[in-house]
Amino acid sequence: MKIGIAGGGAFGTALAAALALDGHDIQLWARHAEAASDMQNTRSNPKLPGVDLPQNISISGELEPLFICDTILLAIPAQTLPAFLTEHLAHLDGKNLVACCKGIDLKRMTGPASTIRDIVPGAVPAMLTGPSFAADIARGLPTALTLGCADDEMGAMLQTALSTTSLRIYRTTDTVGAELGGALKNVMAIASGIAIGAKLGESARAALITRGFPEMQRLALALGAQPETLSGLSGFGDLVLTCTSDQSRNYRYGLAIGTGSDFDQNTTVEGAATARAVRQLASELDIDMPICTVVADLTENKTDVATALNTLLSRPLKEE
């Protein structure tokens, strides 16, 4: 089976490399023709230094070869997904569309798989998520992921097709849980980075991770997720990874806020927009989401770290 991947960034390229090494022919699309042709010729991507791209990955800036594939992995930022789906609706109808991005769309307030279901109703929507840095996947390091697909037969087919000797994929029919775990942990990763950047200490970070997890569960369960999905790779697993590693861009963005340093605005930081979406959802659904709310306010300079900390610490005492 030829697998298509939309998105020539770190994650799309890493998935391409892992699947190609396992013997799949891969059609990778990058939106800028020049970047695509450089990747095709040099067999490398500057976003994944030191990784050689196998010859069975074909890289193009043209969309036609991508649209021939029955299964397409969507590894473009979550906020750009709706426009991509809408623009190419006719070509995506009937395909297996596997979202590989992590975020809540600010306009629709949905996670990536739900966005696919809403915009391309004739496609089979799925979600690939879990604790997995692109650099680790591309190097063939062992990684465990969750594939969420409401259609379990198709989910099983995708699970088999996308698993490799180093990528171990688990399966769930709870796409809502899978998409929200990955989206919400990015907000917590920003919060953790802020705590460490502002020198609040490791204990404060542990408190944020621990209190952040039920916050993620509250919103996800209210939106229809199953609790066990949040406790799995896509929720708890990815929360642990990104809140504790400076390989995470969301965490590094938090570090920059905490230290008051500049941060490269071109870096993909999904948690910033998602924090704003969560703040709005929390207000609409009347759900207590204190950590996400202060992260959203901090990303918009509506508060500062000292005030945000005071907001969290001065909340009424309660049972755990």
Ligand SMILES: NC(=O)C1=CN([C@@H]2O[C@H](COP(=O)(O)OP(=O)(O)OC[C@H]3O[C@@H](n4cnc5c(N)ncnc54)[C@H](OP(=O)(O)O)[C@@H]3O)[C@@H](O)[C@H]2O)C=CC1
């Ligand atoms: N990196 C990682 O370790 C992991 C990332 N992810 C998720 O994967 C998704 C992509 O992240 P990642 O690849 O790392 O990010 P990168 O910043 O490395 O790459 C993003 C890619 O998306 C492209 N892109 C941006 N805007 C558009 C658009 N409007 N239409 C089409 N393509 C677009 C970029 O193109 P250009 O270069 O031309 O701007 C670039 O190729 C994110 O949701 C992230 O959370 C998930 C797990 C791990």
Ligand SMILES: O=C(CO)COP(=O)(O)O
């Ligand atoms: O989602 C990731 C790892 O699972 C990557 O995290 P960042 O987007 O924060 O780099």
